Amino acid sequence: MLGWGLVLFLLAQQSIWKALFSLLFPSAQSPLFERETLLNLTLQHLAITFGAGALVLLVGLPLVVLVTRPAGAAFRPLLENLVAVGQTFPPVAVLVLALPFLGFGSSGAVLALFLYGLLPVVRNGLEGLTSLPSDVLDAAKGMGYARAQMLWAVELPLALPVILAGIRTSLVLILATATVAPLVGGGGLGVPIIAGLAVSNLAYVVQGAAAVALLAVLLDWTLARLEQALTPWR
Amino acid sequence: MIRFENVVKRYGDFEALGGVSLEVAQGQLVTLLGPSGCGKTTLLRTVNRLIEPTEGTVFVGNRDVRGLDGVELRRGMGYVIQSIGLFPHMSVLENVMVVPRLLGWKKEKREARAKEMLALVGLEPQTFAGRYPRELSGGQAQRVGLARALAADPPVLLLDEPFGAVDPPTRERLQDEFLKLQSELRKTVLFVTHDLEEAVKISDRICLMNGGRVEQYDPPEVLLRRPKTPFVQSFLGPSRTLLRLSRIPLGGLIEPLDSHRPSVSIPHSASAREAFSTLLASGLRTLGVSDATGRLVGLVRLETLLAAVSEEEA
Numbered sequence: 001m002l003g004w005g006l007v008l009f010l011l012a013q014q015s016i017w018k019a020l021f022s023l024l025f026p027s028a029q030s031p032l033f034e035r036e037t038l039l040n041l042t043l044q045h046l047a048i049t050f051g052a053g054a055l056v057l058l059v060g061l062p063l064v065v066l067v068t069r070p071a072g073a074a075f076r077p078l079l080e081n082l083v084a085v086g087q088t089f090p091p092v093a094v095l096v097l098a099l100p101f102l103g104f105g106s107s108g109a110v111l112a113l114f115l116y117g118l119l120p121v122v123r124n125g126l127e128g129l130t131s132l133p134s135d136v137l138d139a140a141k142g143m144g145y146a147r148a149q150m151l152w153a154v155e156l157p158l159a160l161p162v163i164l165a166g167i168r169t170s171l172v173l174i175l176a177t178a179t180v181a182p183l184v185g186g187g188g189l190g191v192p193i194i195a196g197l198a199v200s201n202l203a204y205v206v207q208g209a210a211a212v213a214l215l216a217v218l219l220d221w222t223l224a225r226l227e228q229a230l231t232p233w234r
Numbered sequence: 235m236i237r238f239e240n241v242v243k244r245y246g247d248f249e250a251l252g253g254v255s256l257e258v259a260q261g262q263l264v265t266l267l268g269p270s271g272c273g274k275t276t277l278l279r280t281v282n283r284l285i286e287p288t289e290g291t292v293f294v295g296n297r298d299v300r301g302l303d304g305v306e307l308r309r310g311m312g313y314v315i316q317s318i319g320l321f322p323h324m325s326v327l328e329n330v331m332v333v334p335r336l337l338g339w340k341k342e343k344r345e346a347r348a349k350e351m352l353a354l355v356g357l358e359p360q361t362f363a364g365r366y367p368r369e370l371s372g373g374q375a376q377r378v379g380l381a382r383a384l385a386a387d388p389p390v391l392l393l394d395e396p397f398g399a400v401d402p403p404t405r406e407r408l409q410d411e412f413l414k415l416q417s418e419l420r421k422t423v424l425f426v427t428h429d430l431e432e433a434v435k436i437s438d439r440i441c442l443m444n445g446g447r448v449e450q451y452d453p454p455e456v457l458l459r460r461p462k463t464p465f466v467q468s469f470l471g472p473s474r475t476l477l478r479l480s481r482i483p484l485g486g487l488i489e490p491l492d493s494h495r496p497s498v499s500i501p502h503s504a505s506a507r508e509a510f511s512t513l514l515a516s517g518l519r520t521l522g523v524s525d526a527t528g529r530l531v532g533l534v535r536l537e538t539l540l541a542a543v544s545e546e547e548a
Contacts (some may be wrong), residue, residue: 149336232366
């Protein structure tokens with residue numbers, strides 16, 4: 001929490017950044033992207049990231065549970081192939097293809113990122129739920145857990161470390177890839193990067209990239225801490 | 235209490251159980267003994283319907299288990315497997331409370347019960363309740379497994395090599411403690427093992443199995459004295475006479491002390507086999523017997539032990 005406050009506070013210091021980038025890029029006419037403050041861009045970026053991340057969890061985890069039940073087992077190969085295609089299909093192409101349906105703005109980006117980020121969550125979820133120690137499951141069944149109780153009280157908690165690792169990979173991936181959002185009119189830290197590319201202003205590109213990298217490190221660290229807190233038994 | 239009637243289990247062409255009929259009386263401890271693959275675990279698992287027989291019927295308390303709900307049935311039986319299968323994400327106390335929670339007991343009641351069970355199996359609740367399974371030694375984990383199986387006070391215990399994964403001294407201690415518990419609790423116990431000594435030590439009756447069939451079903455003394463089939467004879471091996479000594483209590487063989495004071499003694503509670511081993515080890519022909527306070531109360535002669543075995547032989 002403290003880390004996030006500190007980073008957001010730092011990003012809000014527009015004048016310090018301006019001074020810093022003037023120093024780093026003395027030749028640039030405009031060393032800092034000023035159409036939008038860095039803080040606002042960061043907040044937009046996080047909104048896109050968590051929007052896509054929430055979709056990934058809401059869709060990915062129920063699908064994983066479904067195909068690891070006997071009734072849904074037949075759909076498992078289909079799901080695995082679909083999420084693999086989802087990740088190999090370039091997000092930029094998804095953005096463009098979704099444009100006619102979703103129009104200009106962040107929603108196309110959220111969709112593209114959702115498809116892109118589904119794979120780690122689904123793959124880890126499957127791995128976690130299918131590689132549980134068989135003796136523990138046997139004991140659970142022998143002690144009289146009914147199916148649904150077993151899922152909630154034994155299988156999901158035991159698979160949690162692997163599931164959380166997937167979520168962590170996915171969110172960090174989405175955060176970094178969310179820089180393509182401005183291509184279809186979405187906001188976020190991709191805005192200075194893409195603007196910088198357009199006007200050959202290296203300073204803009206570095207600003208966006210550095211801020212994304214900072215957020216990615218922070219997010220990764222936060223999720224690692226969350227993993228520890230949620231699985232004290234390991 | 236538990237009755238198998240002509241139970242057959244086939245997996246494709248393989249016959250795991252070839253028509254087993256067996257009756258376990260209430261309060262008895264029966265071991266299912268035999269080499270790996272003889273069907274003893276399969277038979278055990280038909281009782282709580284983890285395995286459904288291909289043919290035949292299993293009765294628990296005179297009710298056909300097929301007519302009972304599998305989940306309810308399993309909650310009414312204690313179950314321990316060799317690897318114990320403690321839930322690694324739950325504390326020791328939570329592990330022991332699993333069945334009471336499934337049965338919907340109130341929180342205070344199940345916590346009190348779980349602590350009582352931990353104390354019963356020799357684990358100080360204050361020390362162990364909050365630990366996670368990875369923080370336990372093998373022997374401690376086995377105890378927690380037993381406490382978990384006993385928590386809801388089920389009349390039937392199904393134990394599948396419960397002491398199989400610990401070192402021999404720990405195993406012996408666990409066996410002793412389990413026997414003591416069983417003499418108080420009087421559960422109906424089905425106990426799977428491949429360890430002949432363990433079976434002889436703890437059983438009221440032994441069901442010796444081979445190839446999915448019952449070779450002999452008798453109390454240990456009878457099994458050891460009169461093996462019915464060549465398989466039983468070879469499974470028991472040449473040490474069966476020694477094993478028989480382990481079922482003979484020392485009490486009836488003790489003679490009063492004479493002027494001669496034996497230099498080596500063993501406790502009154504030991505078995506004839508321990509006395510025999512001690513005699514062999516010390517090279518003596520008589521052995522002192524001491525009571526609980528360590529005072530010499532009598533002596534045992536090598537000749538008496540030999541006579542006891544051959545008497546039984548006749």
